[in-house]
Amino acid sequence: MKRIGPLLSCAAMLVACGPQESTEVPVGPVEVVTQRVSDEVAGVSIDVPSDWRVQKDPVLFNTYGFALFDPSGPSTGGHERSPVARIALAYQVKPEQIEGLVQDLMSKYPEFPLTRTEVVVGQGLRGIAVSGLPGTDSYSLVYVADGERVYRIGLWTEEPGLDNRARGVLASLKFEQPRKTVQSLNLVPVEQAMRAEPPAEQLALNKQAQAERAMKVALEGGEPQQMEAPAPVHAMQTACEFGQPGGMFWQTVWDYTNKFYSGYTTVYSGTYYNLRPGDPGWSAMSGNYGSWWGQNYHVRKCNTGLLNQFYANDWPAHKNANVYPAITGTVEWAGWDYYDSEGYYTLGNYVVVRNNGYRAIMAHLTSVAVSAGNSVGMNTIIGYAGKTGGPWDEHVHSRVAYGESRTYNGQPYGGSIVWPNKLRCVDCRANDPGDAAGNGDGQFDVKDSSGAKFYTRFYHGRWMRG
Numbered sequence: 001m002k003r004i005g006p007l008l009s010c011a012a013m014l015v016a017c018g019p020q021e022s023t024e025v026p027v028g029p030v031e032v033v034t035q036r037v038s039d040e041v042a043g044v045s046i047d048v049p050s051d052w053r054v055q056k057d058p059v060l061f062n063t064y065g066f067a068l069f070d071p072s073g074p075s076t077g078g079h080e081r082s083p084v085a086r087i088a089l090a091y092q093v094k095p096e097q098i099e100g101l102v103q104d105l106m107s108k109y110p111e112f113p114l115t116r117t118e119v120v121v122g123q124g125l126r127g128i129a130v131s132g133l134p135g136t137d138s139y140s141l142v143y144v145a146d147g148e149r150v151y152r153i154g155l156w157t158e159e160p161g162l163d164n165r166a167r168g169v170l171a172s173l174k175f176e177q178p179r180k181t182v183q184s185l186n187l188v189p190v191e192q193a194m195r196a197e198p199p200a201e202q203l204a205l206n207k208q209a210q211a212e213r214a215m216k217v218a219l220e221g222g223e224p225q226q227m228e229a230p231a232p233v234h235a236m237q238t239a240c241e242f243g244q245p246g247g248m249f250w251q252t253v254w255d256y257t258n259k260f261y262s263g264y265t266t267v268y269s270g271t272y273y274n275l276r277p278g279d280p281g282w283s284a285m286s287g288n289y290g291s292w293w294g295q296n297y298h299v300r301k302c303n304t305g306l307l308n309q310f311y312a313n314d315w316p317a318h319k320n321a322n323v324y325p326a327i328t329g330t331v332e333w334a335g336w337d338y339y340d341s342e343g344y345y346t347l348g349n350y351v352v353v354r355n356n357g358y359r360a361i362m363a364h365l366t367s368v369a370v371s372a373g374n375s376v377g378m379n380t381i382i383g384y385a386g387k388t389g390g391p392w393d394e395h396v397h398s399r400v401a402y403g404e405s406r407t408y409n410g411q412p413y414g415g416s417i418v419w420p421n422k423l424r425c426v427d428c429r430a431n432d433p434g435d436a437a438g439n440g441d442g443q444f445d446v447k448d449s450s451g452a453k454f455y456t457r458f459y460h461g462r463w464m465r466g
C-alpha cells in the first residue's frame with residue numbers, strides 16, 4: 001500500500017475543501033491510503049482506497065474482470081459494500097465492433113434517457129460511455145480499446161451520468177498486455193454454474209426437507225387458494241410504497257436446511273434471549289449486519305428507472321440451503337445477468353416470480369433450480385442460498401414490489417415497493433424452547449382456522465423460523 005492525494009475519495013475532498021474558521025490553520029490535502037489492484041489475465045491495474053473491496057469474477061462470463069466495492073457507500077445511505085465499478089476484458093470483442101455495440105445497446109433501451117459521451121480512460125485512451133442505464137443504482141457502461149484489446153467498464157453512481165468518483169476510476173486505469181489467458185483460469189462457464197446442484201449429501205437433505213415441508217403445508221391449510229395476488233386499491237396504485245394487502249400470499253423463503261447460525265436457536269433466560277445449539281432453520285430479519293428498511297443498501301422506493309428495494313430483507317442463509325419463492329406465481333427470470341444489463345450485476349444469481357401485478361426477487365443464490373415460464377408454489381425450490389454478486393456473507397435478498405416495468409432483457413424497475421404485514425411460515429413454533437410464557441422472538445404470531453401460521457410483527461433482527 002502507499003499514500004496518494006485525494007484521487008478517488010470524495011470524503012477526503014470534502015475535508016480538504018470545506019469551510020474553515022478564520023482562526024484555524026488551513027487544512028492541506030488529506031492523504032488516502034491506497035492499494036494496488038491488478039489482474040494479469042485482464043491486463044489491468046488501478047490504485048484505489050485501501051478499504052475498497054475487490055471481487056474477481058467467480059465464473060466465466062462473456063467478459064472477464066473484477067468488481068470494486070466501497071464500504072462507505074454513497075452519501076445518501078448506501079450499502080456497507082456499495083458497488084463502484086466492474087472492470088473487464090471483453091475478450092470476445094474486436095475494436096472495430098465497439099461502435100456497433102454502443103448503437104445496439106442504446107437501441108435496446110428506448111424508454112430510458114440514455115446519453116452517449118466520449119471519455120478519457122487511463123493515459124489518454126478514448127472511450128465511449130453510455131449513461132442512464134437501469135440497475136440497482138444508476139449505471140454507465142464504457143467501451144475502450146487498448147490496441148487490439150477491448151475493455152468493458154461498468155460504473156455505478158448516485159445519479160445518472162459519470163460523477164467525480166467514476167471519472168477518477170477511469171483516469172486511474174492502467175492497461176498492459178495480459179500475462180495469462182482467460183482459459184488458464186479454468187473457470188466454470190456461467191451457464192453451467194448458475195444451474196449447478198449442491199453436493200450429493202446436501203442435495204439429499206434439501207429434498208428431504210422439501211418433502212417434509214410439503215406434508216406440513218398440507219396439514220396446515222395447504223397452498224393458498226387464491227393464487228393471484230389481488231391488486232391494491234386505486235389510492236395505493238399511485239403510491240410508491242404500501243403495505244401488503246389483505247389476502248395477498250407472502251411466505252418466508254427458507255427451511256431447516258439453513259444452518260447459517262450453526263444450528264443455534266433462541267432461549268429465554270428470564271431477561272433476554274440467547275442462543276443454544278441443536279435447532280437449525282432459524283434466520284433473522286436483516287440479520288448478520290444485513291441491510292434494513294431504509295438503511296444501508298435498502299434505501300430506494302420511488303425511483304421510476306431503477307430497482308426499488310426499500311423494504312427488501314437480507315435473510316442470513318447457509319450456502320446451498322433451500323430457497324423458496326416469497327410469492328407463488330410464474331418465474332420471469334432465473335439466472336445470472338451478465339450481458340447488457342450489468343447494472344443488476346450485484347444481485348448475482350437471482351429469480352423473479354410474478355403473480356398478477358406483483359413481483360418477488362430472491363437474489364445472491366449459489367445456483368437456481370427453475371427456469372423462466374415455470375409455475376412455482378409454496379414448496380418449489382427455486383434455488384440454493386449463496387453470496388453471488390458481491391463480497392458479503394451468504395444470505396437471501398428477498399423483496400416484493402407492485403406494478404414494475406421490465407427491460408427488454410427482463411429486468412424489473414420502477415413500480416411500488418411493498419412491506420409485509422403477514423408472512424406465512426411452515427416450520428415455525430408456538431413457543432421458543434425454554435420460554436414457558438411463550439413471549440419473544442421466534443414464535444409465530446397468529447394461526448388461522450386452517451392451522452396455517454403467520455408472522456405479523458417485523459423489526460430489525462427479529463428471529464424467525466422457516
